[in-house]
Amino acid sequence: MGFMNWFRGPRVATQRKDGGRQVNTPDELADAIRHQSMSNAAGMPVTANTAMRVAAVYACVRLISGAVANLPIDVKERINDDTRTNRPDLLLWSVLRRKPNGWQTPSQFKRMMQAHILLRGNAYAQIVWSRNRVIALLPLDPDRMKVKQADDLSLRYTYTRRDGREVPLKQEEVFHLVGLTLDGVTGVSAITYARETIGLSMAQERHGATTFKNSARPSIVLKHPGKLGKEGLEFLRASLDEYRQGGESEGKALILEEGMDTNQLSMTAEDAQWIESRKFSRTDIAMFFGVPPHMIGDTEKSTSWGSGIEQQSIGFVTYTLEDHLTTWEETSNRDLIREPNVYTRFNRRALVRGDIKTRTEHYVKMLQWGVYSPDEVRAREDENPRQDGKGGVYYDPPNTAGQTDKKEGDLDDPKEPA
Template identity: 45%
Template sequence: MANFLTTAFRAAIGQTINVTSATDEEIREFLRDGSNMSISGRSITESNAMKVAAAYRCVNIISGVVSWLPMDLIRRESENVRNPAVGHPLRRLLTVRPNAWQTPKEFKQMMQAHVMLRGNAVAVKVKAFGEVVGLIPIHPDRVTIEQENDLRMKYTVTAADGSQRVYRSADVLHLRGLSFNGYSGLSVLSHMRESLAIALDGETAASTLMKNGSFVDTVIKHPEKMSPEAYNRLKESWEQRKSGVDNAGKTAILEEGASLDKVSMSAKDLQFIESRDFQRYDIAMFFGVPPHMIGATEKTTSWGSGIEQQNIGFVTYTLNDWLVMWQEALKRDTINERDWEKLDWRFFPQALLKGDTKAQWDAFTRGRQWGIYSANDVRAMLDMNPRTDAEGNEYAVPPNQNPDATNTNDDPPQEDDEQ
């Protein structure tokens, strides 16, 4: 049977697999249509993708931030008044316990990693009295997502024992990444497989070089033609002394007038190093993570305020996209439609955009001065209890509206009416 499978799939995609020793994930990937197979012949899976440091760091940064960023279920009291939905059964779902074995952070981090790598993240809803009380995550490899002729969504889940069960939209929470068909997200792994394959091949090549010594930087010269016996003895002696990182720096003993010549690193070797460096930037681009956040700072001079602007850009253009996806999917799949105008899930990314302590307190001071914040508003942002006196909720009169106040240089910027 193994020989039959090997022969059949060699003809199909030009690759082989040992079905007796391969893992479940490797077999699943092999039996697919080959969309995750790189040109070099390497199958790109989420397990080996996470072996690439740049990819691991990008996934860990985004999924980590999404998992710990404060979020809450918000109730709209009026057009401009919103308060936490204290006491609502949904509120504890992603703030206390989504299921029997995961914390909210663990659940959100795993789901975010799924949607980043696979394009989709699915969790089956557990309901009680019409309300969602639990979310059971399903690995994307076990879910087949389809849209039927009547446009209804169909989720076929394959259990560990091989049995299948069909769920509908009302039964699942579905996080969907960038999509071309509107119902299933694109697999990032399949689109960045060449970049990941080059990075993995580079690591393999570098490991082989370390195993065998290093780049070729030395040649052995002999004044005469060596006999096969002498050649083999010299070769074996050299490899024993120089191969492997543990032998680095050991003295070589040469016989019969042999000598060593140093060779500078070739352009090909330099290109190999540069290609490994380039892959970090390429992978960071796929995930929308600034290179300095994964330790790639060789090609940037954006220090000081430049780094701060990159961090703000990361929150604005990358992280916010994922947060809105979460908010809208949670509203669609966990809140009853009759409550859509009253309830919302909200992340609070303001903490990510705070500056240093001095800049933060300057912002609070100006906010208090211009009547934007009360003392209790500031204390709430600092996670402190409110003041007990009435003055804690008072708002200052802006200086430009207070006739007793002298003009200061802290006026808000005025619009320029000149054309």
């Protein structure tokens, strides 16, 4: 049975808008129970879906997955040791650059797959082959995939459809991106090891939401000289809650009757250094994902100008983003390509598209040293060749040391002493 037949099977919703999951099989029930037990010292269940509600986690996932999604990936062929050429004639070029499947754009596909790696440690896509060529990549839910290594060291995949049926897949049928791995087969997610930090941040957000819902006022105790009846107690509680909730009562006086008095009962959020603790959690989450804190808005302990921010941004590209790009390239070369000397590579020049100064300085140097011709620079900027036909000229390098050609009138080299 072909993949498209069971892929188009009955669609039973397993993911609700509120983040909950509908359980259809015993395995999904066990998985749901396991996720519910993923609590921490803060008492908050942390899963991939709940973690995305934390601003720092969402920002880190958005930044990394967005960077991967916006970089174009090329399919190239190595002609010889010195020559490389693009292969837009291959179907894989169209899959990676135009249409990976029937409903996603390339950037949507790459962004979703990268988010799966960051949140779950693995990303899967069904490879649709036709005459030994890749014609489509169909993304699969990593929560419904099981991976086992057989005795012959090959990988066996079992995917659970939305109707609960399990479908076995061969290794050559799955495009499997693996993040940080401890067993060499499946990856581990940053969520797994950052659960305590993320859970603390979730608990702090809940505390803050509750505090500001009650107009950010500390709890108080009301003292009455006499004894209130049941109706009087309920009326007093309702009146006080109505006063404390909502911004319209902010700054107004609280009127107490029958000789009542108030005393403060608890510390304020500032006294508990709630805001400061949130800053620590935000920095720790950025560290788990390898994102410089300033990129998620945490610039308190770093300079907002000069080489500090610049070097952190360079470090993000070198040590974090490059790791993910290499994973994509090597996995594509292994799973998607069968032609000899053909490989995939991200166009990293696109990283400086927003930096006109750096891009211009690079082009000027490449032109001066004869590395690029004017038409090649124009092509990289998506411009047409020069109309005068002189754009294909390579300029001589400014360093002419060792040049043997002499112009008329040049002095002879001094003779060496006998």
